Amino acid sequence: MKEKTNKAEWLAFLDEIVTEGKLVQASFSSPRRKDDETSRKLTVRPVKLKTGVQYQFERQIDNKVFHENVAVEQLKDHLQSTMERYKQALFKTQDADVQILANKKGELALIRQGKSVKRAVVPQEHNRSKAYVLPEGEPVPFLISLGVMTPEGRVVKAKYDKFRQINRFLEMVSDVISDLPRGKPLTIVDFGCGKSYLTFALYHLLAIKEKLDVHIIGLDLKQDVIETCSKLAKELNWERLTFRVGDISDYEDHSAVDMVVTLHACDTATDAALLKAIGWGASVILSVPCCQHELFRQISQPMLKPLLKHGILKERFSALVTDAIRANLLEMAGYRTQLLEFIDLEHTPKNILIRAVKSGKTDVVELEREYKQFRDFMAVTPFMEKGMDLISQK
Ligand SMILES: C[S@@+](CC[C@H](N)C(=O)[O-])C[C@H]1O[C@@H](n2cnc3c(N)ncnc32)[C@H](O)[C@@H]1O
Incomplete structure (x- = not known):
């Protein structure tokens, strides 16, 4: 069902998904300004870090991927300011998929659809140090010799695909x-x-x-x-x-x-x-x-x-x-x-x-x-x- 929403309704939606931890993924697309240096697409998803669950904002600019981890306390503000830069977004939550469309005046419309998330989603481990057999951060001699890792255990950027493989x-x-x-x-x-x-x-x-x-x-x-x-x-x-x-x-x-x-x-x-x-x-x-x-x-x-x-x-x-x-x-x-x-x-x-x-x-x-x-x-x-x-x- 499509409904025009005022700012209060949009903020109430954000409140609900943030405070109740219902956000599974949000994808923003179509920047409002053509010269926006952010990126054409931005995704947000929860990740589990040593310090607890955070929300990872991932942007891609010129084939380079940039991550920013945001604490739950700042999440609402971040989602709000991000939406101000895009014409549309899709929020996948535990309850429903919600599409957000912005018109030229910046007014938002929410379109609620059935949920595509099948089961309760546990926040993933941070993708870089996910439950890998060889975790990043632990130096492994053969990977160092093959140039995949630095002696400190950092994965060499150009070898990341090899490391995942x-x-x-x-x-x-x-x-x-x-x-x-x-x-x-x-x-x-x-x-x-x-x-x-x-x-x-x-x-x-x-x-x-x-x-x-x-x-x-x-x-x-x-x-x-x-x-x-x-x-x-x-x-x-x-x-x-x-x-x-x-x-x-x-x-x-x-x-x-x-x-x-x-x-x-x-x-x-x-x-x-x-x-x-x-x-x-x-x-x-x-x-x-x-x-x-x-x-x-x-x-x-x-x-x-x-x-x-x-x-x-x-x-x-x-x-x-x-x-x-x-x-x-x-x-x-x-x-x-x-x-x-x-x-x-x-x-x-x-x-x-x-x-x-x-x-x-x-x-x-x-x-x-x-x-x-x-x-x-x-x-x-x-x-x-x-x-x-x-x-x-x-
Ligand atoms: C694409 S590389 C793959 C190397 C490695 N297995 C990997 O996955 O990274 C294919 C290798 O198979 C070797 N190879 C192809 N035919 C072979 C054969 N008949 N006997 C032995 N090695 C062969 C090639 O010399 C080459 O080094």
Whole structure:
């Protein structure tokens, strides 16, 4: 319902949401003055700091994000003065979503809508030091050596995305630690380890924090990155983290491996890694595919012509088909398989992580039927299938 409101009503609304702690989020948009240096958009949300709950005002100017934390005592004044600079705002509260529109004279109208907040929202930890596995502020030697942190434990601004990616990865690993075998030394291989930020992070979590008896091997085609990583592992005295130059398909150093990681390995290198993992009967597999060209070249389905005739759609669609096929084949090999969002899509489109845990239980017949139907509909012959002897002949 739309209603014109006078200032008193607007202030009463602010009073209510502030004193009763009902504000979940407010977003302001369309600055009233074109030359306003604030920003086109400003959001406010509660954050939990060591000193208690505060309200974080976030502005973005020229791709830089600025934060200002405001105590609850000053919140009403801040919201009021902020509204004076914008033409509209959306307040999400515990009771309702309320849109505020300002006309040219600065008069406000409130439009109340149903609430989009599903459950009571607990103020979040301050986003910078959120319940990360590696919290900001605590110096971590390997992150310092890799240039992600300063010796004081501050995250280097340019490496913030990397820091978040490492933490997100460790969160996902933490969830499957209990699926690794116990009572024996563990062997873990990271295929296509590259500069190995995540390989070092994995060792830090499992060997240093969890004190597990692990040997982690990073493998990559590139001699120079392997030399750099080996040197760093030596400097850290991490003897059970070793690196080797080699191609995934030719890697024969072990007869069994407990966990296989393959993050952003190119095209069918991911499939080669998944096949190795299945062959070893690895208990856990974590994989984030990278460029997926193989099926892009093969997919053909007249019914999907409106989609496939656009290169960009075909590319994204092929990547999804590739991941669906990999997940299905992993399930057929007896893995409980999940596809998870690795990091926000705004940072990279390569954001799907395949997490597979060996369960052994599987209805292969039904999975195989579904798989074949799907594969034939897309008219593809996936590399990964060719490497598996699970699929019965046509
Ligand atoms: C995009 S980087 C990813 C590095 C790291 N895993 C990460 O996520 O930050 C991909 C790496 O995979 C390596 N790679 C690609 N194909 C490979 C293969 N067949 N065998 C071993 N390494 C491979 C490349 O050399 C490169 O370093």
